[in-house]
Amino acid sequence: MAEKPFTLAVPDADLEFLHKKLEFTRLPDELDDAKWDYGVPLDDINRLVAKWKDGFDWRASEAAINVIPQFTRDIEVDGHGTLNIHYVHQKSKLENAIPLLFVHGWPGHFMEVAKLLPLLTVVAPDQPSFHVVALSFPGFGFSEAPKKKGFAMTQYAEVGHKLMLALGYKEYVTQGGDWGHVVTKTIVQTYGGKHAKAWHSNCVNNTGPPSLKSTPWLYLKYLVTPFSEDDRKGFERSAWFQMKGTGYFQEQSTYPQTLGYSLADSPVGLLAWIYEKLVTWTDNYPWTDDEVLTWISLYWFSRPGPAASVRIYYEVVAASDFTRPQWISVPIGFSYFPKELMIAPKLWGRALGNVVFESDHKSGGHFAAHEKPRELAKDLRKMFGIGGPAFGVVSGKSGYTVA
Amino acid sequence: MAEKPFTLAVPDADLELLRKKLELTRLPDELEGSKWDYGVPLEDIKRLVAKWKDGFDWRAAEAKINAIPQFTRDIEVEGHGTLNVHYVHQKSELQNAIPLLFVHGWPGHFMEVAKLLPLLTAVAPDQPSFHVVAFSLPGFGFSEAPKEKGFAISQYAEVGHKLMLALGYNEYVTQGGDWGFLITRVIAQKYGGKHAKAWHTNFPVTGPPSLTYSPGLFLRFLVTPFSAEEKKGIERTMWFRSKGRGYFEEQSTNPQTLGYSLADSPAGLLAWIHEKLVTWTDGYPWTDDESEYFCVVKGDMSSKPVLTPSPLIVEVLTWISIYWFSRPGPAASVRIYYEASTAKDWDKTQYVPIPFGISLFPKELARVPKLWTRAIGKLVFASEHESGGHFAAHEKPAELADDLKKMFGVGGPAFGIVTGKSGYTAA
Numbered sequence: 001m002a003e004k005p006f007t008l009a010v011p012d013a014d015l016e017f018l019h020k021k022l023e024f025t026r027l028p029d030e031l032d033d034a035k036w037d038y039g040v041p042l043d044d045i046n047r048l049v050a051k052w053k054d055g056f057d058w059r060a061s062e063a064a065i066n067v068i069p070q071f072t073r074d075i076e077v078d079g080h081g082t083l084n085i086h087y088v089h090q091k092s093k094l095e096n097a098i099p100l101l102f103v104h105g106w107p108g109h110f111m112e113v114a115k116l117l118p119l120l121t122v123v124a125p126d127q128p129s130f131h132v133v134a135l136s137f138p139g140f141g142f143s144e145a146p147k148k149k150g151f152a153m154t155q156y157a158e159v160g161h162k163l164m165l166a167l168g169y170k171e172y173v174t175q176g177g178d179w180g181h182v183v184t185k186t187i188v189q190t191y192g193g194k195h196a197k198a199w200h201s202n203c204v205n206n207t208g209p210p211s212l213k214s215t216p217w218l219y220l221k222y223l224v225t226p227f228s229e230d231d232r233k234g235f236e237r238s239a240w241f242q243m244k245g246t247g248y249f250q251e252q253s254t255y256p257q258t259l260g261y262s263l264a265d266s267p268v269g270l271l272a273w274i275y276e277k278l279v280t281w282t283d284n285y286p287w288t289d290d291e292v293l294t295w296i297s298l299y300w301f302s303r304p305g306p307a308a309s310v311r312i313y314y315e316v317v318a319a320s321d322f323t324r325p326q327w328i329s330v331p332i333g334f335s336y337f338p339k340e341l342m343i344a345p346k347l348w349g350r351a352l353g354n355v356v357f358e359s360d361h362k363s364g365g366h367f368a369a370h371e372k373p374r375e376l377a378k379d380l381r382k383m384f385g386i387g388g389p390a391f392g393v394v395s396g397k398s399g400y401t402v403a
Numbered sequence: 404m405a406e407k408p409f410t411l412a413v414p415d416a417d418l419e420l421l422r423k424k425l426e427l428t429r430l431p432d433e434l435e436g437s438k439w440d441y442g443v444p445l446e447d448i449k450r451l452v453a454k455w456k457d458g459f460d461w462r463a464a465e466a467k468i469n470a471i472p473q474f475t476r477d478i479e480v481e482g483h484g485t486l487n488v489h490y491v492h493q494k495s496e497l498q499n500a501i502p503l504l505f506v507h508g509w510p511g512h513f514m515e516v517a518k519l520l521p522l523l524t525a526v527a528p529d530q531p532s533f534h535v536v537a538f539s540l541p542g543f544g545f546s547e548a549p550k551e552k553g554f555a556i557s558q559y560a561e562v563g564h565k566l567m568l569a570l571g572y573n574e575y576v577t578q579g580g581d582w583g584f585l586i587t588r589v590i591a592q593k594y595g596g597k598h599a600k601a602w603h604t605n606f607p608v609t610g611p612p613s614l615t616y617s618p619g620l621f622l623r624f625l626v627t628p629f630s631a632e633e634k635k636g637i638e639r640t641m642w643f644r645s646k647g648r649g650y651f652e653e654q655s656t657n658p659q660t661l662g663y664s665l666a667d668s669p670a671g672l673l674a675w676i677h678e679k680l681v682t683w684t685d686g687y688p689w690t691d692d693e694s695e696y697f698c699v700v701k702g703d704m705s706s707k708p709v710l711t712p713s714p715l716i717v718e719v720l721t722w723i724s725i726y727w728f729s730r731p732g733p734a735a736s737v738r739i740y741y742e743a744s745t746a747k748d749w750d751k752t753q754y755v756p757i758p759f760g761i762s763l764f765p766k767e768l769a770r771v772p773k774l775w776t777r778a779i780g781k782l783v784f785a786s787e788h789e790s791g792g793h794f795a796a797h798e799k800p801a802e803l804a805d806d807l808k809k810m811f812g813v814g815g816p817a818f819g820i821v822t823g824k825s826g827y828t829a830a
Binding site: 026029032039148249250261268 | 733
């Protein structure tokens with residue numbers, strides 16, 4: 001099916017059903033003074049559920065979401081037939097703006113790009129402009145979910161790439177965090193050079209120290225470079241995540257269906273499961289209740305339902321197709337935020353490939369596009385702007401008015 | 404509060420809420436051909452939810468649960484105040500039967516002892532008889548849940564021990580699996596010798612002997628090849644470590660977050676537990692059909708007990724309902740993982756010198772070579788079975804009861820371990 005404009009319009013019956021379920025919410029007890037030690041505090045959940053039930057205006061959120069231009073189209077995926085894919089596509093007024101594919105993760109979604117849109121698509125003489133495409137992963141948001149087993153990193157990358165081609169962007173650049181990091185990395189490894197011309201990520205987390213075999217020069221540097229204070233803090237954060245923060249990952253990568261029954265059936269269960277990440281993965285981001293409830297509602301009302309979204313963990317871990325050591329030769333940019341989940345010394349990131357841009361930030365966490373849109377946009381402009389290390393990487397689309 | 408008899412009587416309003424919630428169940432999709440690869444199959448959940456909503460007679464199940472003598476009493480726990488503890492207490496007709504404390508785990512509960520009761524409390528000249536006590540761990544079943552942080556293995560052990568003393572059993576033996584293993588291990592370590600006289604487990608999980616603490620065993624370990632069964636056991640153990648620990652990681656780090664789902668979603672709770680009932684057992688024929696039965700002993704007590712079908716309980720839905728209707732709610736039950744993982748309050752190195760018995764079942768989650776278990780304590784009894792899994796008391800009650808009888812019976816390695824309570828009529 002060719003491109004169709006998409007307007008989010010959750011049926012009244014679905015709203016009514018959610019409301020009924022919320023009315024019958026049964027909450028657990030809580031230990032005295034548990035705070036955040038055992039998970040999301042009961043206070044937070046009480047407040048959010050009460051609001052979700054009475055006071056939260058989904059239609060208003062929906063209207064705000066619909067201001068952003070969205071579409072659907074069918075994409076053919078090898079071995080998986082046709083999937084109907086939902087995406088944001090905001091073009092710059094500048095014709096030769098840089099086509100950029102933004103890829104979210106879990107528990108993210110297409111709306112993570114929202115704050116970046118005006119910043120990236122604006123036309124100004126001193127900064128590059130972008131055409132921005134942000135898809136809903138199959139199984140997330142308003143894209144269809146895969147029906148067959150085995151839809152892993154190769155397939156997610158294929159969808160992103162084919163979407164850009166279908167939109168007429170034969171050459172493009174990518175930006176991703178969380179699973180988006182892995183998908184965009186796979187895209188540049190698979191389609192780089194010819195189509196994917198550059199890669200930016202805010203989440204450099206699945207890399208180890210440089211190895212003697214693959215990057216001997218970096219390996220030697222690694223041996224003699226002491227860890228900085230920032231590196232140490234990064235290790236602490238990574239250690240926290242490894243020790244305390246991977247329960248969801250373990251369950252989702254082994255028994256996503258079992259967990260899925262809870263996520264599909266319990267609004268408060270889904271709320272807690274995701275809200276925990278919204279808080280613990282960000283850097284004191286001042287979530288408003290409306291923001292949180294809109295975010296969770298996007299999962300609750302998602303086209304395939306929330307259970308489909310957690311299968312990516314199982315599929316990718318089972319396929320093991322996300323740790324290719326292949327050196328990436330297209331320009332790479334990394335933005336480092338202190339409250340990311342796994343933080344490696346920058347030296348290690350450089351072992352991934354042709355890193356031409358690095359930036360350090362004093363604040364910000366895992367959901368960088370949502371928490372720090374201005375900073376992230378600035379980084380992209382620095383990387384792709386005039387004088388930047390990836391300027392003009394897309395043929396004929398520098399992002400500037402031809403002088 | 405002194406002992407009060409306990410009758411399970413779930414309020415009508417609670418049954419009504421469950422039914423309403425079941426009616427509003429929203430199910431997920433499922434990948435084609437996924438079977439059990441991704442978790443509990445949708446077909447199973449659909450069937451169980453439909454039955455739970457219409458057709459499952461909780462009151463009938465409740466009546467059958469109430470056929471087992473249950474009580475509550477207050478137990479004081481250091482640093483945690485008083486907790487009202489629920490327990491089964493079935494005495495043998497024989498006064499000097501051996502007092503035995505049965506300790507369940509997660510997602511188990513007090514009713515795991517049900518099939519053992521008639522087998523262990525039976526009086527016969529050729530087998531020892533037991534008085535059986537099985538409590539609901541605080542936070543499970545119909546015991547109160549702890550209110551303060553830090554209620555870990557030592558505290559569970561304290562409750563079990565104090566309960567036995569309160570019941571007049573100054574000396575007793577224990578049987579435990581899952582968390583029950585660790586809890587009875589701490590009971591043995593803390594109260595062993597004077598009060599806890601012997602212990603038995605179907606879940607002897609331990610690492611290889613250490614050079615520091617059990618050098619003799621360590622050396623033997625280095626040179627002893629694994630048997631074929633042990634190799635299979637190690638495979639099973641590795642499967643569990645790589646595929647089976649998602650629940651463990653979540654429950655030991657963010658139990659409260661998970662708890663919201665377990666408290667609010669019957670289908671979610673059902674799936675979360677049912678997955679274990681199936682993947683942790685050895686082809687056990689769980690049924691949601693009311694015509695299927697537990698087995699009880701019938702017939703002439705002087706010969707080997709004859710197991711005949713007798714209506715007792717509808718299995719899966721009753722099991723899950725006990726969690727759904729539990730006194731503190733299902734979310735409290737998963738905190739034991741967090742508390743135990745944080746406190747790590749069992750001594751891996753302390754060798755327990757009281758008689759120790761193990762029963763090994765092939766589909767247990769962590770199967771360690773028998774040699775390794777000798778580092779835990781004074782191993783006097785070990786049996787290996789051809790079939791059975793993690794919920795041994797429920798899956799293989801006859802085998803487990805037989806093992807206990809062998810261990811504690813005349814000629815057995817722990818015979819007469821409890822002063823004056825051999826389990827036999829004084830000749």
